[in-house]
Amino acid sequence: MALPPEAAGHAAESSGLGGGAAAKPHARRDSVVIRFAGDSGDGMQLAGMQFTAESALAGNDIATLPDFPAEIRAPAGTIAGVSGFQLNFSSREVFTAGDEPNVLVAMNPAALKANLDDLPPNGVIIVDREAFSEANVKRAGYASNPLTDHSLDKFQVFQVDVTKLTTAALHSTGLNNRAVFRCRNMFVLGMLSWLFQRPIESTERWLEGRFKKTPELLNANLMALKAGFNYGDTTEMFASSYEVQPAKIVPGLYRNITGNAATALGFVAASVKCGLPLFLGSYPITPASDVLHELAAFKNFGVYTFQAEDEIAGVSSAIGAAFGGAIALTTTSGPGMNLKAEAIGLAVKTELPMVITDIQRAGPSTGMPTKPEQADLLMAMYGRHGESPIPIIAASTPADCFECAYEAVRLAVKYMTPVILLTDGQLANGAEPWLLPDVSKLAPIKVEFASNPDGFLPYKRDPETLSRPWAVPGTPGLEHRIGGLSSEDQTGNVSYSPANNELMVRTRARKITGIVREIPPTSIFGDVNGGELVVLGWGSTYGSVREAVKQLRDKGKSVSHIHLRYLNPLPADLGGQLRKFKKVMVAEMNMGQLLKLVRADYLIDAIGCNKIQGRPFKVNELINRISRSLEG
């Protein structure tokens, strides 16, 4: 869908604030994908997030994907400094932020250049004309000005004098040029809000909160926002505005949430439910730091956040807190996971509950820190010395991070084991509307510390779960010692007995595989009794896979989708479900890690669908790949 096909006057002259007067017509659209792009300092992330909030309030289903530059402050106007934010808002259910934008807002030539390849023919480009100065055009690596050299002829270009119009609107404020320049994002937001019939009241409220302490900046931002809105209404450039009707959504109370915020809330909810303090030991790392930031603000919930000296201290301090009876967490990304491996092994061996959250990013090594990947699965499975199995859970959407974080804590304390929660950079920063759960209906989490010295032994196990007692310091009569050395069954005393060692290793492994009893039956989207091909996915690929499978099914193809939350142990019925299909395709953002597990565990000749570009699958990529496989 190119948008807006009706709008004539490509590259129309802007007519300033005094333009047309009569109310303009609305045109209806099912879905629109907008990408906001600019210099890191242009505030495009903020504009995008606020446009998202407005769209959510307007009742659309939404999905977003921010795109951060690798550099914090790359030289202004360069490709390296371009920051983006993509939003898909729709009157239908949406699963992804969209393959390609219908509308690209480019605040400078670099933003245009960095994003143009993704724009389909006839796509809409909105630019700040004044930003296309000779110097800026050159800095972006253009040989000539793309606004005048006809290289954009296959698109619909709207040149708006954003800077000039913002300056004019803020003339009376007496603010300096720099401060005025920083209000351009609100002008653009106002203009787009008009164009897509979004109410701006929520943004006004948000600005009031953000600039509480600086009334002159609040005033300027409000003026810029309104000026942009009015400009949309009065300019002759836009012949009509667009309306995206509310989507049919499950009724209830919603808020917009990013994966990292949902992860933090899931942990707080779990700690409240079991009545124990929460402790996070963490070292700042992209893209995990926001969980630390979120949790640091919840001190009145009994949440301890400890910014450790390094990744190892992050996990180690959490182990200490777990020993003392807290709900213990550490959060990190791939490089930090490597560093934590030894300490996680200690938690496995001493059977202390904790959750390790790996918010995966593109590797290897430092890789692309701001870009998502799913290549830590086998590390989560096997990345420790010795036999040290750990339950693994993966979240599939930003809001799902809440449930997964909660579930990870529930399993950790029930089975007295570290649990790994996998999310990724896409989930972490992406956002979607979240139907707020009824707090009273969350699954119960029961924790009973050992207290009776009669017959107490630190490794005497629960007959069903095989978990050992959680005996915390301060409990009279339960004084005991634990450690990393191989230890005797029941007593936990240091033991080098060969048979005892095998018994303990096998018992711990049985404890983890026993977690299958917690996993609900695997549901198949599509042909529940089997069919041609099933796409098996996990983690953040959920949206793209579901959308691709849906579109293919709409065309009558026998394609289904199974998406996993539990990766270790795998669901007991998974093998049987997969065998109902002639072909099993495992889609993941790595070189085939779940694929290896599936092939090894079930001896199924599954095929891989892989992408390692630090970018999510596009729906069309999946459709093409699946179609080829159906034909082949």
Place this chain on the structure above:
Amino acid sequence: MATALTRKDFVSDQEVRWCPGCGDYAILAQVQKIMPEFGIPRENVVFISGIGCSSRFPYYMNTYGFHTIHGRAPAIATGLKVTRPDLDVWVVTGDGDGLSIGGNHLIHALRRNIDLNILLFNNQIYGLTKGQYSPTSEVGKVTKSSPMGSVDFPFNPITIALGANATFVARSVDVEQKHLGDTLKRAHSHRGASFVEILQNCNIFNDGAFNDVTDKAIKADHQLVLEHGKPLIFGKNRDKGVRMSGNRPEVVTLGNGVTEADLIVHDETNLALAFMLGNLQAPLPTPIGVFYATSRPTYDAAMNAQMAEARAKQGEGNLADLLKRGDTWTVN
């Protein structure tokens, strides 16, 4: 109706496995001896260690204990102490565990001033791995991993601790039982991170490393016992002292016009003096005792105070309200 505990109450049922004659035995005995004096119930005491000979320590204490991984004990103890300020937490480490693989955690625990009692057994060798030079071994030391002599310049645990802004820094010796006991009691009564370097003889791989301060025949001439407010006097006949010559310390013999009034008077609250004493080297004597003691808020108390403040200001957190924060909307 708590009955007073005795030394025996702190002895676990585990067989002690250090080499016969190891200095660790004397330290263990002294710790077990002084524990009852604190009047703290056993269940509130936790010993945490890393890896190395010294780190076997928790197994032998009949308290809560955690034998963890190499170098990480201060970090693990931090997580415990912050969330459980009610507990009496001890860290037992060695020169390899605390200053090599775990150096980072040690200095950060010290600068944060976590209320821990940190005992670093310094035997200037890797014992458990059978005798490689350690980060406190002297240059030139011949070991299995340094057949031509080590070219590795050593750390000085006292000045490392001072440099990390520790609030309590002391040194004692395994065989100086009374001095060791008194020093540990001082360390325990200090609020904040207390760091005690204990010179410990590894009779298997580095026997006699501290002979000058332990050999009865000569130790009086090499050991300088620091006492707050007292002049720095040592020697068999208590006739030697340390005074300033310009801005450098020197050893002088009392008499012939040199009196106690010329000597440096120890002041535990003087950081510059502590650094100078920490750096004393032969031919100057080896100081033992408390180098430095000062008071600074502890991290664990400060963090718990913030939590209490947040609760007082915002009220006890309400989960349903928390989830509803920010812009919400209702879909009908």
